Amino acid sequence: MLRSLFLAAAGSARLERLVESAPVSKGMVRRFVAGGSAEEAMRASRELADDGLAISLDHLGEDTETAEQARAARDEYVSLLTRLHDSGLTPAAEVSVKLSALGQRLDEKLARENARAICAAAAEAGTTVTLDAEDHTTTDATLETLLELRKDFPGTGAVLQAYLRRTEGDCRELAVAGSRVRLCKGAYAEPESVAFQSPLDVDKSYVRCLNILMSGAGYPMVATHDPRLIAIAEDRARWFDRSTGEYEFQLLYGVRPEEQARLAGGGHTVRVYLPYGRQWYGYLMRRLAERPANVAFFVKAVSSR
Ligand code: FDA
Incomplete structure (x- = not known):
């Protein structure tokens, strides 16, 4: 119920303006977002890298409305990548990109060209x-773009969402040599026709997908904070004889930092998904939808004003 409310709120432009202008949102945002600027993202990346963690930076923004905005998002990534390289943060740091920020809803070709420039x-x-x-x-459009990009940039990774009924099939297609696949549960409000609804069914699907990826020839990126699924992934890695460099764990910035340290301390590659930028509203709403404790934190921040 709470999840649906926050996911509905994620799509509301009116609520977005209200929440963004409320000073109380700042503390909550700081917990999950590295900051508004590339400068702040670079600083947070450096701290994570110094702690032995890998990073995937996400410049926040989705549902771009004009081609100019899409090109600006592209340029932000291109300049960020240059800075990461010049600061010695690559290859520890990579980037995560939403095709909607690059204009996917306006013009698929434009989004693809922008993505290609970022891959280059x-x-x-x-x-x-x-x-x-x-x-x-x-x-479908995102996976088609992925296949196109992989022809020239074979390291380009995909994200698959275990809550979608189709995902086992997608895992099979993508569990091939050189293919990087980030497996997450899925964060959007989806109808029953396409997505499992109960947490148990989503978890069962996650394990089936994990089995396919871990037994396949690609590079699985296990993106979850769920202790049970992390333990199952560790078990499957042992079972399928994968050494620690042949898969990785990924967690979101600000979520279970002690678990990030524990996994890294155990010799695993751990990548932290690090969002930055001013368009944090949709991202924050999805994080609130995931966990009642986050909502309590938010409400406490509001009521203490
Ligand atoms: P879930 O939210 O069910 O949590 C399971 C358990 O984890 C909890 O019961 C608790 O024990 C623990 N836990 C979770 N949050 C915690 C917290 N704040 N503190 C302490 N314990 C906590 N989604 C998407 O649709 N598209 C995408 O591209 C991505 N990309 C992505 C990248 C990465 C690196 C990650 C980690 C996640 C995504 N996601 C995503 C989000 C993903 O789909 C999902 O919504 C969240 O990861 C939450 O799901 P969990 O697997 O953590 O389980």
């Missing part, structure tokens, strides 16, 4: 790009 900049910087997964209406 990443290759130049000695690192990679992972394409985020958005709502199910974009899955």
Whole structure:
């Protein structure tokens, strides 16, 4: 119920203006977002890298409305990649990109060209790009773009969402040599026709997908904070004889930092997904939807004013 409310709120432009202007949002945002500028993102990346963590930076922004905005998002990534390279943060740092921020809803070709420019900049910087997964209406287009990009930039990664009924099939297609696949549960409000609704069914699907990825020839990126799924992933890695460099764990910035340190301390590659930028509203609403404790934190911040 709470989840649906926050996911509905994520799509409301009116609420967005209200929440963004409320000073109380700042503390909550700081917990999950590195800051508004590339400068702040670079600083947070350096701290994570010094702690032995890998990073995937996300310049916040989705549902771009004009081609100019899409090109500006592209330019932000290109300049960020140059800075990461010049600061010696690549290859530890890569970038995550939402095709909607690059204009996917306006013009698929434009989004693809923008993504290609980012992949070229990443290759130049000695690192990679992972394409985020958005709502199910974009899955086909995003996977088509991925296959196109992988022809020239084979390191380009995909994100698959275990809550989608189609995802086991997508895992099979993508569990091939050189293919980087980030497996997450999925963060959008999706209808029953396309997505499992109960947490148990989503978890069961996650394990089936994990089995396919861990037993396949690609590079699985296990993106979850769920202790049970992390333990199952560790078990599957042992079972399928994968050494620690042959898969990685990924967690969101600000979520379970002690678990990030524990996994890294155990010799695992751990990548922290690090968002930055001013368009944090949709991202924050999805984080609130995921966990009642986050909502309590938010409400406490509001009521203490
Ligand atoms: P879930 O939210 O069910 O949490 C399971 C358990 O984890 C909790 O019961 C608790 O034990 C623990 N936990 C979770 N949050 C915690 C917290 N704040 N503090 C302490 N314990 C906590 N989604 C998407 O649709 N498209 C995408 O491209 C991406 N990309 C992405 C990248 C990365 C690196 C990650 C980690 C996640 C995504 N996601 C995503 C988001 C993903 O789909 C999902 O919504 C969140 O990761 C939350 O799901 P969990 O797997 O953590 O489980």
